[in-house]
Amino acid sequence: MSAPLMSLHRCFQRSAFCLVGRRMWSSSSVSPPPLHTRMLLFLTQRFYDIEMLLRWRSHMKRRSIQKKNAYYGYTKSFYGPDIAAAYYILSLKGGFRYTGQSDWFRADQRGKFSWDFLNHKDTSLEEVDMSYTVINYTGLENFYGQQSLKTLLLRGCPEVDDWFLARLHMFQDSLEELDISHCPRITTGGLAALRNLKGLQRLDISYLPGISSPGLVIILLEEMLPHCQITASGYDHNLRQQGEEEK
Amino acid sequence: MLALPCLYPPQEETCNAASATVALFYTVLFTFTERLASKPTVMSTWRRLHVKVRTTRGLFSPRRVSEQSTWLCGRLTLSQSLRTGRPFRNDFFKDLEAQLAAMRKKAADALPGSSWSPFEPNPNLPPERADIVIVGGGVMGWSIAYWLKQKERIQRGLKVVVVERDLTYSQASTVLSAGGIRQQFSLPENICLSLASAEFMRNINEHLGVLNEDPVDLQFNHSGYLFLASQDVAHIMEENYNTQRQAGAKVLLLSPAQLKEKFPWINTDGVVLASYGLENEGWFDPWTLLNAFRRKAISMGVIQCCGEVTDFDYTINVMKTVDGSRMDFRRIKSVKVQMPNSLEYQAVECAIVVNAAGAFSGKLAQMLGIGCGPKDTIAGIPLPVEPRKRYVYVVHCPDGPGLDCPFLIDYSGVYFRREGLGGNYITGASPEEAEEPDISNLEVDNQFFEDKVWPSLAYRVPAFEKLKVTSSWAGFYDYNTFDQNGIIGIHPLTNNMYFATGFSGHGLQHSPAVGRAVAELILDGNFKTLDLSGLGFRRILAQEPMLERNIV
Numbered sequence: 001m002s003a004p005l006m007s008l009h010r011c012f013q014r015s016a017f018c019l020v021g022r023r024m025w026s027s028s029s030v031s032p033p034p035l036h037t038r039m040l041l042f043l044t045q046r047f048y049d050i051e052m053l054l055r056w057r058s059h060m061k062r063r064s065i066q067k068k069n070a071y072y073g074y075t076k077s078f079y080g081p082d083i084a085a086a087y088y089i090l091s092l093k094g095g096f097r098y099t100g101q102s103d104w105f106r107a108d109q110r111g112k113f114s115w116d117f118l119n120h121k122d123t124s125l126e127e128v129d130m131s132y133t134v135i136n137y138t139g140l141e142n143f144y145g146q147q148s149l150k151t152l153l154l155r156g157c158p159e160v161d162d163w164f165l166a167r168l169h170m171f172q173d174s175l176e177e178l179d180i181s182h183c184p185r186i187t188t189g190g191l192a193a194l195r196n197l198k199g200l201q202r203l204d205i206s207y208l209p210g211i212s213s214p215g216l217v218i219i220l221l222e223e224m225l226p227h228c229q230i231t232a233s234g235y236d237h238n239l240r241q242q243g244e245e246e247k
Numbered sequence: 248m249l250a251l252p253c254l255y256p257p258q259e260e261t262c263n264a265a266s267a268t269v270a271l272f273y274t275v276l277f278t279f280t281e282r283l284a285s286k287p288t289v290m291s292t293w294r295r296l297h298v299k300v301r302t303t304r305g306l307f308s309p310r311r312v313s314e315q316s317t318w319l320c321g322r323l324t325l326s327q328s329l330r331t332g333r334p335f336r337n338d339f340f341k342d343l344e345a346q347l348a349a350m351r352k353k354a355a356d357a358l359p360g361s362s363w364s365p366f367e368p369n370p371n372l373p374p375e376r377a378d379i380v381i382v383g384g385g386v387m388g389w390s391i392a393y394w395l396k397q398k399e400r401i402q403r404g405l406k407v408v409v410v411e412r413d414l415t416y417s418q419a420s421t422v423l424s425a426g427g428i429r430q431q432f433s434l435p436e437n438i439c440l441s442l443a444s445a446e447f448m449r450n451i452n453e454h455l456g457v458l459n460e461d462p463v464d465l466q467f468n469h470s471g472y473l474f475l476a477s478q479d480v481a482h483i484m485e486e487n488y489n490t491q492r493q494a495g496a497k498v499l500l501l502s503p504a505q506l507k508e509k510f511p512w513i514n515t516d517g518v519v520l521a522s523y524g525l526e527n528e529g530w531f532d533p534w535t536l537l538n539a540f541r542r543k544a545i546s547m548g549v550i551q552c553c554g555e556v557t558d559f560d561y562t563i564n565v566m567k568t569v570d571g572s573r574m575d576f577r578r579i580k581s582v583k584v585q586m587p588n589s590l591e592y593q594a595v596e597c598a599i600v601v602n603a604a605g606a607f608s609g610k611l612a613q614m615l616g617i618g619c620g621p622k623d624t625i626a627g628i629p630l631p632v633e634p635r636k637r638y639v640y641v642v643h644c645p646d647g648p649g650l651d652c653p654f655l656i657d658y659s660g661v662y663f664r665r666e667g668l669g670g671n672y673i674t675g676a677s678p679e680e681a682e683e684p685d686i687s688n689l690e691v692d693n694q695f696f697e698d699k700v701w702p703s704l705a706y707r708v709p710a711f712e713k714l715k716v717t718s719s720w721a722g723f724y725d726y727n728t729f730d731q732n733g734i735i736g737i738h739p740l741t742n743n744m745y746f747a748t749g750f751s752g753h754g755l756q757h758s759p760a761v762g763r764a765v766a767e768l769i770l771d772g773n774f775k776t777l778d779l780s781g782l783g784f785r786r787i788l789a790q791e792p793m794l795e796r797n798i799v
C-alpha cells in the first residue's frame with residue numbers, strides 16, 4: 001500500500017517545511033493569499049504530482065490564450081485580410097467599425113455576434129475596441145496590413161505587454177488614438193516604444209500598475225510625443241500635478 | 248494537541264491501568280499525527296510507530312510528568328528530578344534509530360554507482376562523475392545548462408555540472424556588458440540568432456518561470472538601435488539592410504532629413520544614411536537574465552559548483568594521415584576542478600566538456616594542448632579568443648535626449664544609450680587595434696573618454712557638450728581575433744569539447760539561442776532549429792573568416 005504513496009511523496013527537508021509553513025500563517029502586514037492558494041502551495045511543496053498538475057494547468061491556460069490569438073490564415077485566404085481581422089475581433093468579444101461607416105459591430109456578453117460583417121468585403125477597419133479581451137502579441141498578426149486604423153482601445157487587457165506596444169509600429173502612419181489604461185503588464189520600457197507612432201494624438205495611460213515613478217514617466221512621455229494629448233489618471237496626486245504643470 | 252496534557256489530573260502520580268491505556272492511546276495518536284504532519288512516508292511512520300509504542304510503554308510516567316511540567320510550574324522541581332532517567336533511555340532508542348539510519352546509508356554507499364569515498368567529503372566539491380561539465384557560469388554556460396535539461400528525454404536523465412570560479416561574477420563579461428540586443432548584423436546567422444533570442448525573451452516566463460516564484464522581469468527597454476553611416480560605409484549599410492529584411496527583421500532606413508525629423512536632437516552632419524530597428528531591439532538587465540537562467544537550471548537539477556578548472560586529463564590517439572604526417576586525437580576523461588582558496592581539488596569524470604569560459608576560453612583550450620602543435624598544422628591553430636578590455640562610462644546630462652533615446656551607434660564607433668529615467672546615459676567605444684589597453688586588470692582609463700569618446704559624442708548630440716562622468720567600469724570582450732564571431736561546435740581534434748565562445752560583444756543577446764543550438768548539437772548530434780554550421784571551428788582551420796561588419 002505504501003509504495004505508490006512513497007513515490008508520490010516529495011523528499012524535502014523538514015526545516016524548510018516548517019519555515020514556509022510559519023511564513024504562510026504569520027504574515028501580518030501583507031494580507032495572506034486566499035486559503036486555496038495556500039493549500040495548493042503547501043501541497044506543491046510536498047508532492048511532485050501536484051506541482052506537475054499546477055504546471056500543466058498554467059500550460060493549458062497559456063495554450064488556450066494562444067489558440068484564441070491564432071493567425072486567421074484560413075479566413076484570410078477566403079475573405080481577405082479585413083474580414084479575417086474583423087472575425088478575429090468578434091471572436092475575442094471585441095468590437096470594430098469599418099472605414100466610412102458609422103455603426104459598430106460588436107459581440108455580445110456571451111460572445112454571440114451577427115454575421116453581417118461579412119457583407120463588407122475589402123473595407124478596412126478604422127476603429128477597433130479590444131478592451132478587456134485576451135489579445136496578445138501573436139494576435140496582432142491578424143491586423144497586419146490595416147493601414148487606416150485610427151483608434152485602438154486596449155483598456156484592461158491582461159495580455160498586452162511591452163512587446164505588444166513595440167509591435168504597434170505597424171500602425172505608425174495611421175494610429176491617432178490609443179487607450180492602454182488598466183493594462184497590468186505594461187512598464188516604462190514599453191512606453192518608450194510608442195515613439196514610433198508619429199501621428200498619435202490621444203493616449204490614455206491611466207492606472208498602469210507596472211510603471212514606477214509615474215510622474216516622471218508622464219513628463220518624459222509628453223516630451224517624447226509633443227503633439228499628443230496624454231491622459232493619466234489614477235496616480236499619486238503630487239506627481240500628477242507635476243505632470244500637468246509641464247503641460 | 249494542546250489540550251492533551253489537561254486530560255491527566257495533575258495530582259495523580261500513580262498510574263492505574265485505565266488511565267495508562269488512555270494516555271498510551273493519546274501518545275500513540277500524538278506521535279502518529281505528529282509524524283504524519285512533519286513528513287516521512289507512511290511506511291516508515293508505521294515502522295517507527297512500532298518502536299514508539301514500545302518506548303512509550305516503558306517511559307509512560309516520566310513523559311506524562313514532563314508534559315505537566317510545562318503547564319504547572321509548581322511541579323517543576325519534581326518533574327526535573329524524575330526526568331533524569333528519561334534522556335538516558337530515550338537516547339538509547341534515538342541512538343538505535345540513528346544507528347539504523349547510518350547502517351542503511353552505509354549499505355547504500357557500498358552499492359556500485361554511489362559516490363561514497365573513505366574521506367569526509369567537502370560538501371562544496373563537485374561530484375566525482377557527471378555526464379556534461381560546463382566550464383564557465385556566465386550567461387552562455389547557464390543557458391546551455393538550461394537547454395540541456397530542457398531537451399533531456401528522461402527527467403533527471405542527464406547529470407550536468409556548471410563550474411564557475413567566481414560566484415560574485417566580478418570579471419564576467421555578462422554582468423559588465425551594456426545589455427543590448429539588436430537585429431542589425433550583416434551575417435544571416437547573427438540576425439537569426441537575435442530573432443530567436445528576442446522571441447525567447449518575449450516568452451521568458453514560459454521558459455524560465457519557476458512555479459511559486461516571482462516571474463522574471465528583464466526590464467526590457469524597447470527603444471531600438473540606431474546605426475549611423477557616413478559616405479564610406481553607406482553602401483554596406485544598404486546591403487545589411489537587405490539581408491536583415493530578408494531574415495525577417497523589422498528595420499527602417501532613414502535619410503538624413505528623415506533622421507532629423509525623427510530625432511531632432513541629433514546633428515546629422517556627415518551622416519548619409521541611418522538604419523533604425525523598430526522591433527525586438529533595445530536593452531535589458533543582464534543580471535536578471537543570468538539569474539533567471541541559473542535559477543531555472545538549478546530547479547531542473549543542474550549542479551552548480553564553485554571552483555576553477557585548472558587542468559584536463561585526456562587520452563591521446565595518434566594517427567597518421569595519408570601523406571604520413573602525425574595527428575593527435577584527444578579525448579577528455581576528466582576535468583580537474585580546483586576549489587577556491589585551497590589546495591583541494593576534484594577530478595570530475597565526464598563524457599563531454601563545454602567551453603563557455605568567455606574571454607578566458609582561449610586559455611582553457613590551451614590547457615588541452617589546442618594550438619600547441621607544430622606550426623602550419625591543424626594542431627597548431629589555437630582558439631582565437633582573447634580578452635579585450637572595453638570601457639563603459641556613465642554620464643549625467645539633464646538636457647540629453649530623454650525617453651526617446653535609442654541605442655545609438657555612430658560611424659566613429661562611439662555608442663550611447665539611456666540608463667534609467669534620471670538623465671543618465673552610458674557610453675563607450677572600441678579602441679583602435681594598435682591601442683588595445685592592458686588586460687591584466689579592469690581599471691578604467693579616463694583619458695580615453697576625453698580623447699576618443701567625448702569629442703564624437705558631443706559632435707553627434709550637441710546636448711552632450713555639457714555632461715558629467717558619474718562612474719565607469721571596464722569589462723572583457725570575449726574577442727575573436729579571427730573574425731569577431733561566435734565559435735560554436737567541437738574541435739576536430741578534440742571530439743568531446745564543445746565551444747560556445749568568441750562572441751566579441753554580442754554574446755549576451757545571443758545566449759538563449761546559442762544555448763539551444765549547443766544543446767541540440769550535444770543531444771541530437773546536429774543543429775535542429777537554426778543551422779549554425781557556418782559558425783563552427785572549421786572556418787578557422789580553413790582560414791575562411793565569416794566577417795561581421797556591424798561590430799561595436
Ligand SMILES: Cc1cc2nc3c(=O)[nH]c(=O)nc-3n(C[C@H](O)[C@H](O)[C@H](O)COP(=O)(O)OP(=O)(O)OC[C@H]3O[C@@H](n4cnc5c(N)ncnc54)[C@H](O)[C@@H]3O)c2cc1C
Nearest residue numbers: 383385386387420421424425427556605722753754755756
Ligand atoms: C563592455 C561590454 C559591453 C558589452 N555589451 C554587450 C551588448 O550590448 N550586447 C551583447 O549581446 N553583448 C555585449 N557584451 C558581450 C557579452 O557580455 C559577452 O559576449 C557575453 O557575456 C559572454 O558570456 P559568457 O558566458 O560566454 O562569458 P562570461 O560572462 O565572461 O562568463 C565566463 C565565466 O567563466 C568563468 N571562467 C573562466 N575561466 C574559468 C575556469 N578556468 N574555470 C572556471 N570558470 C571559469 C569566468 O569566471 C566567467 O564567470 C559586452 C561585453 C562588454 C565587456
